[in-house]
Amino acid sequence: MKAENAVPILRELIENGRLSQRQLADRCGLSLGTVNHVVNRAIEKKYLERREEGLYVTEAGFDWLVPYQVKNAIILAAGFSASTLSLSATMPPGFLEVKGEIMIERQIEQLLERGIREIAIVVGFRMESYDYLVDRYGVKLIYNPDFSKINNFASLMYALDYLDNTYLLVADSYLEENIFHRYEPYAWYSVSYCEGETSDWCVDLTPGGRIKNMRVGGKNCMAVVGPAYYDRSMSANIRSFFEHNTSEVEMSNAYWEARLLEHFEDFPKRANIQTGKVYEFTRIEDVHAYDKAYLKEVRDQIAAYYADAWSISSEKIEKITPLADEVGYDVYKFVIDRHEYVLRVPDKNCEAFIDNAKVKQTYELLAPLEVTDEVLNFDIPTGIRVTRYVERSSFVDPFDDRDLADSMQLIRLIHDRKLKVDYDYDIEKMTAYYENKVYRTGGMPFRDIDDVKAKMKNLLKLKERLNIEPVLCHGDYLYAHVVRKTTGGLFIINWEFAGMSDPLMDVAMFGIYSYFDQARLDLSLALYLGREPTQEELIRLYLYVALGGLLWSMWGLQRKRSGFDLGAYPLKMYRYLKDFYPLAMV
Incomplete structure (x- = not known):
């Protein structure tokens, strides 16, 4: 029974009470088969007991969890906050207010909510600002006299005696959800996808979520943002690192960055992906953009x-x-x-x-x-x-025949105007763009991607042979972009992807976004045309169903890597290419 699977399952039962094994699978990110296996083994070992109300962790189970119990937390708050640049040099790290809460107070309360009561804060700049936290929450303050010379991580050297099974937090972090637990199975770093340039510690991930290298700064990549967790073994490595790398003459940030890169193998290799849930705010402008x-x-x-x-x-x-x-x-x-x-x-x-x-x-x-x-x-x-604001009743329902007919007739009305622009809807270019982002953020999970891309090339050749006169198309035509006014009419929003293309592309996109099967896709085309489609028109529809499926599967994968909960969306899109490829290539 692997701890990496068993610990999350037992702690979910402790923290959230009665849960089904399917609910455990969803919450722990494990397959149902893995959960069933762990539960059965835990019952055999008497770590779990099945009662009429559900599964319960036994006294033996709590004893087994003891080595994985979080002992304490350290919050790094010694350095200068970038917020001092815009707040008259008066605000120390962690004191920006987000959604009515002081960031450092919110993190302390999240720790306390999980039963973690031993909390130390490493302070430096304006250390007196943190004193009230001692009385309010019972935290301990540790002074770093070198706060003006060394970076936040290096200030950990003043709290080495506290390292155990320890959460390591940064004062300027804001956690949308409480990601802390009473038990942790292994050491990890919280990582988030950073769009554009970043000066954070950037990492590459394996498909299994392990960190395979680290560097300072990067672009459009995963970066270490927010908390980390060090288990006892990792804490021993950290103590050894500081004991062998502390120098009286070398205390600069550049020195620590070089030492950390040299000792990369000694640090956590697990990534806890928290994109969209963990933020670091050092400027009031960042808070305004978020809150x-x-x-x-x-x-x-x-x-x-x-x-x-x-x-x-x-x-x-x-x-x-x-x-x-x-x-x-x-x-x-x-x-x-x-x-x-x-x-x-x-x-x-x-x-x-x-x-x-x-x-x-x-x-x-x-x-x-x-x-x-x-x-x-x-x-x-x-x-x-x-x-101008338009009073709206709802988005259209793609499974309501009236809404579907109205949506098809509206986009047909636009297509029939044969509007021209000097930019194309380049589905090949967009697919490649998202595919590259997938590779950069953890690798491609689809093992048959090479076969699928070969099919895509054949579809693109078919597209060229058909040589359909292009018109202005929406490109992102889904039911959530078609709005019914309170007066009854429709209008279409969000034309960011618009460009010249085969008009049947919009019909296909509407269908796959709605998870239509072949019969409802065929109905959509018939409603669009106002008649039964020809064989060539069906081939064009299936062509774009397949190409669109691959495009949006890549989009969905990179969005999931950025923290958006899209469920089975990427896989469903991927299936559209596989299932409709033979229909298009008849």
């Missing part, structure tokens, strides 16, 4: 934007409300002179290949048709756009 509850700050941001764009005073902007999130955007509704508007701000994960100038051109071309949201202002450098 939608900061409506006052958001109001000021919108006010400044409008003052420049429309010469409107900030006093006129009212009732700023975050709307339901869209992937890639922060969306706010607000009111000026009783008129309602929407502000869309691209987030840091916005696709790198999206050209805002082209997006703006698409909206301008579509404006006379009144089939999309009315864009009032579009800032090309940032991608921020302002639209």
